[in-house]
Amino acid sequence: MTSSRALIASTDLLAVLDLASHEICTIIELSRIIKRDYLPWREVLSQRAVALLFEKPSLRTRVSFEVGVAKLGGTVVYLDHQTNPIGARDTVGDYGRNLERYCDALVGRVNQHQTLEALAAAARVPVINALSESHHPCQALADFATLFEHGFHPSRGHLVWVGDGNNVCRSLLETAASIGCRMTVVTPPSCAMDDATIQSCLARSCRTGARLEFTSDLHAVAGADAIYTDVWVSMGEKAHEEKSQVLRGYQVNTQLMKHAGAQAMFMHCLPAHRGDEVTDEVMDSSASIVFDQAENRMHVQNALLVALLTPDTARSALTAQNLASSPLTPSLSREHSTP
Numbered sequence: 339m340t341s342s343r344a345l346i347a348s349t350d351l352l353a354v355l356d357l358a359s360h361e362i363c364t365i366i367e368l369s370r371i372i373k374r375d376y377l378p379w380r381e382v383l384s385q386r387a388v389a390l391l392f393e394k395p396s397l398r399t400r401v402s403f404e405v406g407v408a409k410l411g412g413t414v415v416y417l418d419h420q421t422n423p424i425g426a427r428d429t430v431g432d433y434g435r436n437l438e439r440y441c442d443a444l445v446g447r448v449n450q451h452q453t454l455e456a457l458a459a460a461a462r463v464p465v466i467n468a469l470s471e472s473h474h475p476c477q478a479l480a481d482f483a484t485l486f487e488h489g490f491h492p493s494r495g496h497l498v499w500v501g502d503g504n505n506v507c508r509s510l511l512e513t514a515a516s517i518g519c520r521m522t523v524v525t526p527p528s529c530a531m532d533d534a535t536i537q538s539c540l541a542r543s544c545r546t547g548a549r550l551e552f553t554s555d556l557h558a559v560a561g562a563d564a565i566y567t568d569v570w571v572s573m574g575e576k577a578h579e580e581k582s583q584v585l586r587g588y589q590v591n592t593q594l595m596k597h598a599g600a601q602a603m604f605m606h607c608l609p610a611h612r613g614d615e616v617t618d619e620v621m622d623s624s625a626s627i628v629f630d631q632a633e634n635r636m637h638v639q640n641a642l643l644v645a646l647l648t649p650d651t652a653r654s655a656l657t658a659q660n661l662a663s664s665p666l667t668p669s670l671s672r673e674h675s676t677p
């Protein structure tokens with residue numbers, strides 16, 4: 339529990355829309371500051387503990403949280419729930435009420451998003467979604483941090499999603515809607531984003547000026563600044579030959595990248611199924627920024643933890659001098675001037 343004034347209004351991060359637009363910009367900006375020099379941050383989470391509970395496999399999320407928290411002087415406890423799902427011995431609520439007595443934040447990768455909601459309702463410490471079947475907010479925040487690092491313009495840049503309208507796509511869309519970016523979602527009609535997400539993102543985009551488009555036409559990649567894809571079958575989902583067959587036409591390959599144009603970067607949250615949603619040639623091309631995305635998971639999650647657990651320290655780092663060089667300064671000032 340923190341006694342200082344909160345920097346982020348929501349205690350938890352279960353979905354990107356939990357955050358106000360300026361809070362997203364703040365986290366991305368803070369991640370840039372922390373990434374630039376870890377030295378001043380090496381004790382910021384001293385005496386703090388973060389629980390990591392995983393019901394699904396992970397490479398990047400687990401390692402980036404474990405190493406990231408260690409770099410900030412904190413401790414993590416890894417709770418493996420892949421064989422014994424959370425809720426099997428204690429109720430989810432009791433689990434949260436126990437963990438909050440030892441830990442300052444709970445990070446969960448769960449089969450069902452409602453498990454995180456139950457945990458957040460019970461625990462008085464922040465709960466962070468490390469992927470559920472419907473959202474992957476830490477991934478999307480890191481992805482936009484990566485885009486900005488590569489010169490993507492907050493209002494003129496164009497991100498195009500190609501493939502399955504899944505959890506990662508939803509979180510990216512919520513981020514684009516929140517910070518006023520242009521994003522096109524290209525999916526086969528049977529893999530389209532759900533209407534509720536589209537409506538909530540469009541509602542937010544009215545305020546931020548984001549341009550969101552939805553189509554099944556691959557010609558929409560022309561002129562894109564970045565093409566993003568993900569696996570055809572997400573963890574916990576049953577593989578359907580029919581779905582893979584439909585998505586085969588949406589593979590990101592050299593031909594598609596050429597159609598997008600020489601400026602287009604290639605993005606993937608990883609792990610990639612080479613030969614399915616993306617070819618080796620694209621994955622290993624100079625357009626690919628996938629490992630920068632993977633690295634930025636750590637810096638963005640660290641920024642999030644610092645903002646949630648030590649808001650005063652975060653606030654003092656977000657000085658006018660640091661903000662002046664931020665690609666997000668226009669969005670930050672626009673939001674800060676909104677009552």
Ligand code: CP
Binds near residue numbers: 395396477609
């Ligand atoms: N992108 C991502 O979340 O990777 P992991 O599944 O390896 O954690």
Ligand code: NVA
Binds near residue numbers: 469572607608
């Ligand atoms: N959509 C994928 C993302 C993995 C990081 C999944 O949920 O399995």
